[in-house]
Amino acid sequence: MARYSPSVQNLISKLGSLPGIGGKSAQRLAFHILSMSDEDANSLAEAIKDAHKLTVRCSSCQNFTDSDPCPICSDPLRDKSTVCVVESPRDVSTFERMHEYKGLYHVLHGVYNPVSGKSMNDITLSQLFDRLSRHPEIKEVIMATNQTAEGNATALYVSRLLSPSGIKVTRLASGLPMGSDIEFTDDLTLASALKGRVNITT
Numbered sequence: 001m002a003r004y005s006p007s008v009q010n011l012i013s014k015l016g017s018l019p020g021i022g023g024k025s026a027q028r029l030a031f032h033i034l035s036m037s038d039e040d041a042n043s044l045a046e047a048i049k050d051a052h053k054l055t056v057r058c059s060s061c062q063n064f065t066d067s068d069p070c071p072i073c074s075d076p077l078r079d080k081s082t083v084c085v086v087e088s089p090r091d092v093s094t095f096e097r098m099h100e101y102k103g104l105y106h107v108l109h110g111v112y113n114p115v116s117g118k119s120m121n122d123i124t125l126s127q128l129f130d131r132l133s134r135h136p137e138i139k140e141v142i143m144a145t146n147q148t149a150e151g152n153a154t155a156l157y158v159s160r161l162l163s164p165s166g167i168k169v170t171r172l173a174s175g176l177p178m179g180s181d182i183e184f185t186d187d188l189t190l191a192s193a194l195k196g197r198v199n200i201t202t
């Protein structure tokens with residue numbers, strides 16, 4: 001016999017499928033939602049629906065946006081000669097919060113990870129290479145993937161493929177500890193890692 005009614009059980013299992021939400025948290029969230037007013041519960045559901053419906057990937061940088069191209073790609077004041085390649089939209093926010101970087105971005109939406117079955121084809125590398133071939137004004141690609149084995153492998157792969165193109169491929173300086181996520185790096189450390197970026201030698 002099910003512990004909860006089918007609709008509640010369904011809500012718990014949907015919430016439990018979100019990253020970082022275990023069974024206990026899913027139950028806690030579900031009962032919190034059930035205790036909300038109809039109006040609040042509806043506005044939560046609408047917010048999810050609207051964000052999903054209105055958000056697209058920017059055709060240039062692949063970041064999530066309401067307008068294509070996104071505000072960063074369409075900003076005339078950004079330096080169009082530099083593209084910072086990151087794993088997730090959250091990393092773009094981290095860089096933007098720092099106010100040090102004036103170039104453009106490219107969001108991979110993942111990283112090469114053979115353990116989780118993510119191959120180079122599952123991330124937006126082909127869009128990156130296509131973008132580089134269409135925009136010769138891009139002179140430098142900064143590989144700002146996380147300092148993990150997968151992040152490093154992805155950076156090395158990109159630099160190998162780009163080496164005949166003459167585009168400079170750099171990596172954030174080693175001030176970032178191994179295994180660290182860009183997302184959780186403080187602004188000062190990230191700014192100095194950006195300033196001290198080094199050429200990737202292949």
Ligand SMILES: [Zn+2]
Nearest residue numbers: 058061070073
């Ligand atoms: Zn964009």
